[in-house]
Amino acid sequence: MTPITPGFTGSPLDRCEPARAKVEALEAMAAEAGALLLDLDGYDPLIAGDRLGWSPLPKLAEEERVLLGRIDGIARFARLDPQAPAARRTGALMDLLGALPPDEAETYATARSLLDWHARHRFCANCGTPTAPCHAGWARLCPNCATEHYPRTDPVVIMLAEHDDHVLVGRQPAFPPGRYSALAGFVEVGESIEEAVRRELFEEAGIRAGAVRYLASQPWPFPSQLMMACIATTDDPTITLDQLELEDAKWVSRADVRAALAGEEGAAFLAPPPYAIANTLFRLWLAEG
Amino acid sequence: MTPITPGFTGSPLDRCEPARAKVEALEAMAAEAGALLLDLDGYDPLIAGDRLGWSPLPKLAEEERVLLGRIDGIARFARLDPQAPAARRTGALMDLLGALPPDEAETYATARSLLDWHARHRFCANCGTPTAPCHAGWARLCPNCATEHYPRTDPVVIMLAEHDDHVLVGRQPAFPPGRYSALAGFVEVGESIEEAVRRELFEEAGIRAGAVRYLASQPWPFPSQLMMACIATTDDPTITLDQLELEDAKWVSRADVRAALAGEEGAAFLAPPPYAIANTLFRLWLAEG
Numbered sequence: 045m046t047p048i049t050p051g052f053t054g055s056p057l058d059r060c061e062p063a064r065a066k067v068e069a070l071e072a073m074a075a076e077a078g079a080l081l082l083d084l085d086g087y088d089p090l091i092a093g094d095r096l097g098w099s100p101l102p103k104l105a106e107e108e109r110v111l112l113g114r115i116d117g118i119a120r121f122a123r124l125d126p127q128a129p130a131a132r133r134t135g136a137l138m139d140l141l142g143a144l145p146p147d148e149a150e151t152y153a154t155a156r157s158l159l160d161w162h163a164r165h166r167f168c169a170n171c172g173t174p175t176a177p178c179h180a181g182w183a184r185l186c187p188n189c190a191t192e193h194y195p196r197t198d199p200v201v202i203m204l205a206e207h208d209d210h211v212l213v214g215r216q217p218a219f220p221p222g223r224y225s226a227l228a229g230f231v232e233v234g235e236s237i238e239e240a241v242r243r244e245l246f247e248e249a250g251i252r253a254g255a256v257r258y259l260a261s262q263p264w265p266f267p268s269q270l271m272m273a274c275i276a277t278t279d280d281p282t283i284t285l286d287q288l289e290l291e292d293a294k295w296v297s298r299a300d301v302r303a304a305l306a307g308e309e310g311a312a313f314l315a316p317p318p319y320a321i322a323n324t325l326f327r328l329w330l331a332e333g
Numbered sequence: 334m335t336p337i338t339p340g341f342t343g344s345p346l347d348r349c350e351p352a353r354a355k356v357e358a359l360e361a362m363a364a365e366a367g368a369l370l371l372d373l374d375g376y377d378p379l380i381a382g383d384r385l386g387w388s389p390l391p392k393l394a395e396e397e398r399v400l401l402g403r404i405d406g407i408a409r410f411a412r413l414d415p416q417a418p419a420a421r422r423t424g425a426l427m428d429l430l431g432a433l434p435p436d437e438a439e440t441y442a443t444a445r446s447l448l449d450w451h452a453r454h455r456f457c458a459n460c461g462t463p464t465a466p467c468h469a470g471w472a473r474l475c476p477n478c479a480t481e482h483y484p485r486t487d488p489v490v491i492m493l494a495e496h497d498d499h500v501l502v503g504r505q506p507a508f509p510p511g512r513y514s515a516l517a518g519f520v521e522v523g524e525s526i527e528e529a530v531r532r533e534l535f536e537e538a539g540i541r542a543g544a545v546r547y548l549a550s551q552p553w554p555f556p557s558q559l560m561m562a563c564i565a566t567t568d569d570p571t572i573t574l575d576q577l578e579l580e581d582a583k584w585v586s587r588a589d590v591r592a593a594l595a596g597e598e599g600a601a602f603l604a605p606p607p608y609a610i611a612n613t614l615f616r617l618w619l620a621e622g
Contacts, residue, residue, distance in 0.1 A: 053525045061536055062575070130459075154523025161522065167461035169454040169482075170419075174461065182521075193458075195522045199488045199559050232471075233450065233484045233557045234443025236342045237550040247350055258547040261526040268522045270488050286351070 048327045050262035050273070051141075051319030055150035057120070059113040064180040070111060074101060079119040082112065082155050087131040089152050091140055096148050110158050110181025112151065122155040124162055124181055131160040133266055141319050149319060150263065157268035158182070161195045164267070169193070196268060201240045202228035202322055203274040204329060205251045207281040207295065211329060212249060213313060214293035224294070224304075224313035226273070226322040241274050249293050250284025253277065259328050262321045273325040298333050301326050337616045339551035339562070340430075340608030344439035346409070348402040353469040359400060363390060368408040371401065371444050376420040378441050380429055385437050399447050399470025401440065411444040413451055413470055420449040422555055430608050438608060442554035447471070449556045450484045458482070485557060490529045491517035491611055492563040493618060494540045496570040496584065500618060501538060502602060503582040513583070513593075513602035515562070515611040530563050538582045539573025542566065548617045551610045562614040587622050590615050 063069040073079065083090035083097035090097040101109075101121055112120040141149060158181060168175050168186035175184040175193060184193045204226050205212035213224035229244035231237060238256040245251040253276035261272045283293050296304075296312050303311035305326055316322040352358040362368065372379035372386035379386040390398075390410055401409040430438060447470060457464050457475035464473040464482060473482045493515050494501040502513035518533035520526060527545040534540040542565035549562045572582050585593075585601050592600035594615055605611040 050525065052523075053528065055523070055528075059521065059532065061532075062577075150523060154521075157522035164480075165458040167456060167458050169456050169458045172456035172461040172463065191453075194487075194519070196485060197488055197520055197522050198483075199486055230483070231486055231559055232348065232443075233446035233486050234341075234344070234439060234552045234554065236339065236552060237559070237561065239342065239344075243348065243350075263523045263525060265523065270520055270526070272526065288351075 048324060048331060049146065050260050050321045050324040051146045052150045052153050052262045052264065054147035055154070056115050056147060057113045057151050057154065058115070060111065064111060064182050067106075070106070070180050073111065073119040074104075074109065074121065076119050079121065081109075082120065082122045082152075084122065084155070086128075087156055087160065088134060088137045089140060089144070091144065094143055094145055094148070096144075096152055107177045110155070110162075110177075112155055115151070122159060122181075124159060124177060128159065128163050130163045131156060131267065142317060144319075146319070153263050153265035157263070157265045158195055160265075160267045165193060165196075197263075198269050199231040199237070200228055200264070200269045200271050201231055201237055201244060201274060202226045202271050202325065203241045203245065203256070203276055204325060205245050205249070205253055206275050206277050206329075207279070209333070210281075210295040210297050211275070211301070212245075212251065212283070212293060213296055214249065214290045216289070217291045220314065222314035223316065224292075224296075225316045225320070226325055227290075227293075228271075228322075237272055237274065241276050245276060245278075248286045248289045250282065250286075251278050252280060254279065260321060260324055262324070264321075271321045273321045273328070275325075275329060298330060301330060305330070337613060337620060338435065339549050339610045339613040340435045341439045341442050341551045341553065343436035344443070345404050345436060346402045346440050346443065347404070349400065353400060353471050356395075359395070359469050362400065362408040363393075363398065363410065365408050368410065370398075371409065371411045371441075373411065373444070375417075376445055376449065377423060377426045378429060378433070380433065383432055383434055383437070385433075385441055396466045399444070399451075399466075401444055404440070411448060413448060413466060417448070417452050419452045420445060420556060431606060433608075435608065439552065442552050446552070446554040446557035447484055449554075453556070454482060454485075486552075487558050488520040488526070489517055489553070489558045489560050490520055490526055490533060490563060491515045491560050491614065492530045492534065492545075492565055493614060494534050494538070494542055495564050495566050495618075496568070498622070499570075499584040499586050500564070500590070501534075501540065501572070501582060502585055503538065503579045505578070506580045509603065511603035512605065513581075513585075514605045514609070515614055516579075516582075517560075517611075526561055526563065530565050534565060534567075537575045537578045539571065540567050541569060543568065549610060549613055551613070553610075560610045562610045562617070564614075564618060587619060590619060594619075
C-alpha cells in the first residue's frame with residue numbers, strides 16, 4: 045500500500061545547519077559555480093512544470109541572502125530583501141500549491157516562512173532596536189542588547205473527534221461553500237499536544253475528549269505553523285458550537301469521508317485540499333477502519 | 334497498569350480562553366471574592382507541602398495581572414511586573430520541581446512561561462515600539478502598527494534512535510556527571526516532526542533514521558518549549574559524534590535503562606529526572622518491550 049504522507053513534506057533539502065554560523069564555509073558555498081537562487085515573484089514561487097524554478101546565484105551581500113541548504117549536492121539560497129513587506133496569501137499561490145508535489149512545496153515553505161519571519165521581525169522584542177540577519181539568515185542579532193532571535197514556529201493541533209465510527213468536522217465562516225474540515229487551534233504555553241487537543245475540542249464544539257492519538261505532522265507556511273494531526277475519542281457526541289469560531293459542526297461517517305475525498309457529487313461535504321494535513325488526517329482515519 | 338504520563342502535564346486548569354478578550358468578564362473574575370494570586374518569589378514558586386501556594390488576589394491594574402484560568406471553579410491569576418527581568422533557572426527551582434507533582438508543575442509552567450514571555454517581549458518585533466499587555470495577559474498589542482503578538486511556544490523533538498533492542502543516549506558537556514539522555518533539537522520552519530527527528534539524529538550522532546513514531550509530549554517552561562518525544566528506528570548503529578553538541582553518545586540495552594531509571598549503583602548512566610520527558614520516553618520504551 046502506498047504510504048499516506050502529508051503535503052509539505054519529503055523535501056530532499058539538506059539544511060546544512062552546522063555551516064550556518066561559519067562565515068567562511070558560507071562564503072565558499074555562495075561562491076560555488078553551481079549555486080542556485082530560488083525563483084520568487086514577491087513571496088510566490090515561479091514554477092517550471094511541477095518543479096520550483098532556480099537561477100544562478102548572483103553576487104549578494106551576506107545580509108541579502110538566506111541559505112536554504114543543499115539539494116542534489118547543489119547549494120541553494122533565497123534572496124532576503126531588507127525592505128520586503130510581510131507575506132500575504134495570494135489566490136495564485138493557492139492554485140500553484142495544488143500543482144506542486146509535497147517535496148517541492150516543503151522546500152518552498154522553508155524559504156517562504158524564513159523570509160516572511162525576517163519581514164515581520166526587524167526589531168528586537170527585548171529592547172526595540174533594529175536587528176540584523178546573521179547565521180546565514182537563520183537568526184537575527186540585536187546590536188544593542190545582544191539578544192539572538194530565531195525563526196518562530198507555532199505548534200498547532202488539528203484533530204478529529206471520534207465517536208461510534210464517525211468523526212467530527214467543522215466549518216469556519218471564511219471557508220469556501222460546502223467545505224468542512226478538522227478543528228484546529230494553537231498549542232499554548234504550559235500545555236501538551238494532547239491537552240491542547242482536548243481543550244480546543246471543548247472550546248469549539250463542547251466535546252469532552254478522552255484518549256488522544258497523534259498521527260502525522262506537516263509544516264504550514266502561512267506564516268510558519270507546525271501542524272500536528274490527532275484523533276481524540278469521545279463518549280458523548282453532543283455538539284455545543286462556539287459560534288465565534290465555527291459556523292457549523294457535524295458528525296460524518298466513513299462513507300461520507302470517502303465520498304468527500306473522492307470529490308463525489310452529493311458528498312456530505314467538500315474536503316480540504318490534498319496539501320492540507322486535514323486531508324491526510326481523513327485518509328489516515330479511513331485507512332484505520 | 335498505571336499509565337505512564339509525562340511531567341508538567343495533568344493540570345486541572347480551565348484556561349477560560351473565551352473570557353480573555355472580554356474586559357467585563359475579566360473584571361468580574363478578578364472581583365470574585367475567592368479569586369487567587371499564584372505565590373511567586375521572582376519566578377520561583379512558593380510551595381506549601383507539594384502544592385503551589387496561592388493568596389487572595391489583591392487589587393491590580395489590568396496590565397499587572399495575567400489570567401491563568403480556573404481550578405476548582407476558582408479564578409487564578411499571576412502578577413505581571415512590567416519591570417521584571419527575564420527568568421533564569423535557579424538551582425532552588427530545580428529542587429522544587431522534584432517535589433511538585435506533574436499537575437502542579439504544569440500550572441506553574443503556564444504562569445512562568447507567560448510571565449517570562451512578557452519580560453522578553455516588551456517591544457514590537459515589527460516596528461520597535463513598546464507594546465502593552467492585552468487579552469488578560471495572553472497577548473501584547475503595538476500602539477503604533479497595531480500588530481498583535483502572542484506568547485511563543487517553540488516545538489522541540491526529543492528522541493531515542495532504536496537498533497537491535499538498544500537505544501541511543503547522549504551526553505552534553507553541561508550535564509551532571511554520569512548523566513545521559515535522549516537527543517533533542519528545535520523543529521525548524523518548513524519541516525515536520527518526523528523530519529526534524531531524522532535531521533537531529535544525523536546532525537548530532539551521524540545516525541540515518543527511518544520510521545519515526547511519536548509517543549508523548551509535555552510543555553517545558555525554560556522558557557517555553559513544547560517537547561515531543563519520539564523513537565526512530567535505524568539500520569546502522571555507527572555513531573559519528575558532533576562534538577560541538579555532544580560529549581559522548583552510546584547504545585544502551587533495556588537492562589541498562591531499567592537500572593538507570595531505578596537509580597542502581599553501577600548503572601550504565603544517570604537517568605534524567607522524572608519531570609523531564611526523556612525519563613518518560615525511557616519508561617515508554619521499556620513498556621513496549
